[in-house]
Amino acid sequence: MDLSHTPEDEEFRARLRAWLATALPVLPPPPDPADWPARRARDLGWQRALYDAGYGELHWDASPTTRLIFLEETEAAGAPYVGANFVGLLHAGPTIAAEGTDGQRRRWLPPILRGEEVWCQGFSEPGAGSDLASLRTRARRDGDHYVVDGSKIWTSHAEVADWCELLVRTDPDAPRHRGISWLAMPMDAPGVTVRPLRTLAGSAEFAEVFLDGVRIPVANRVGAENDGWRVTMVTLSFERGTAFVGEVVACRRVLRELAAAARRDGRWDDAVLRRRLGRLNAEFLALWRLTQWNVSEAAAGGGVPGVGGSVFKLRYSHARQDLYDAAADVLGPGALDLDSPWVLDRLSSLSYTIAAGTSQIQRTIVAERMLGLPRGR
């Protein structure tokens, strides 16, 4: 058991910290959240800056411990998170890197790393949420193209994306996991219609994407035809592994801000509130240690984080909601004012036990795949 980093990793941390100290002050302020083109430009610009400084590939092409330090330091310095680059850097990119041909890697990876192209994710459908393998968006072969019909939902950044990692059914007669393929779809292809969806937080953070006779070159398929489910599972395990490192750091900062606010407002004498924040401090400290445990395991076992990510995801998504409920306690009546700090974060925290696999699905994964309980219904 050792929590210390190698001298090389510590040197990396020092260099990164020094660079962040020069790069962050010249960053323009965050744009209006409703201004999608401005958000896209800012997120891509930040990725470009990382790339130019030699940090562009860290999300998937570094040792897990180096990546941990990168995410820890960038968040601690208040740098923007991946934003519109999320799918490119954390889903589609790693999938292409792991499963794509040389030509596909050359075509799609550099623009992601240089902050030139935005990807979105076309997995869920109105009829295929937790039961993703039941997806029905159909792709028929027509010469060297697929013709795609169907619709996708919960697609973040669809309005400003250049590409969509799309799951389609290429063999409707095969067992459902074996008739799916993974395609890279250009978002400007004829027949693609994006309709923004408003979340309960009031903003249009994701969209529905309608596909009507969209022609996609067969060359855009990553992995073999009908092997898309396996290809996708590589992506999803990335999502459940290290994607939340920066957020845990951020939550620990929010907790300190809550304590400062409670002191400022004379609420610190309230032992119930104080001890609630103390317990949350334990919770997020433990989540940080669990992150280190998972990263260390990934480093020892090689690349792709395993189902241990489900344990983290379950605990974290509920802890995040508890954190913002505690924030409401600190705010008192201010919790009902959308202009108070943390109120919008409290609203968006409600998605955490749903997105990327609901808590119920995660518990079933833990029970069946980690504990070996019999498969149920």
Added chain:
Amino acid sequence: MRFQLTEDQTALRRATRDLLERRFGERERRAAAGGGSLDRALWRTLGDAGFFALCLPERDGGVGLGFPEAVLVFEEAGRALLTGPLIATLRAAGEVPGAASGETVVAAADGWTVEWLAAADVARPDTADAVAVRSVDPLTPLHRVARAARVDPVAVLLTAAEQLGTAVRVCELAVQHARTREQFGRPIGAFQAVQHLCAGLLVRAETARAAVYAAAVTGARTDIAAARLLADEAAVDGARDCLQVHGGMGFTWESEVHLHLKRAWVRAGRGGGGAAAEEALAAALTA
């Protein structure tokens, strides 16, 4: 950063588990539950194995290992429901003659209670005013003291390790039962309601494990306080859910489950409970 166990640490854990399975199995546990007497022969065996001298420097005749190793050993002790004032005796090693070797049994006031006072040769600190209570845990005789004793952070850490052992054990027991007990023509573990209870057991245990092991590595006050809170929760709530999974059997004296729950309660009360840890972690937020 290699947070996982080293080969030596894995071997130590294995050896401890083997020793306890040999010397403190179900038969010994049942015998211990009958009365409040301490198995002195077992205590000497533990002493010979270096159990109490784990953290004592080699120059003082100890094993000279660190907190990570001690935490692994106490995790196994917790898992096996091992009885006796283990932590008090370990902490007395090097100060009280005979403690390190297992010849002298040492009890200590910890918060509002003293465990195993009547069976001990030495009590620290002064426990003259201690009053015997009818202990909820049949495997842990208890006295109460009038003034709360000072809390030893190492005792808190080792208690958290014992709680972790309980959390892991009750998860295993629940899963074993869910796999084999059949109702409606299938194992109850095929029902999501039961699966999700079991998943919760694992999530709490594994989160606690990360917190406890990290606290052993850093020895930092905040890490120890967090480990304590997470491990108490994992043990107490875990034992409760394990009992629930066992249904009517879980409510019987015959079943092992109640012993884990009652021991988890006793340990959660050490050091005056978790309030001090919550306060320390709250204070750390404003430091």
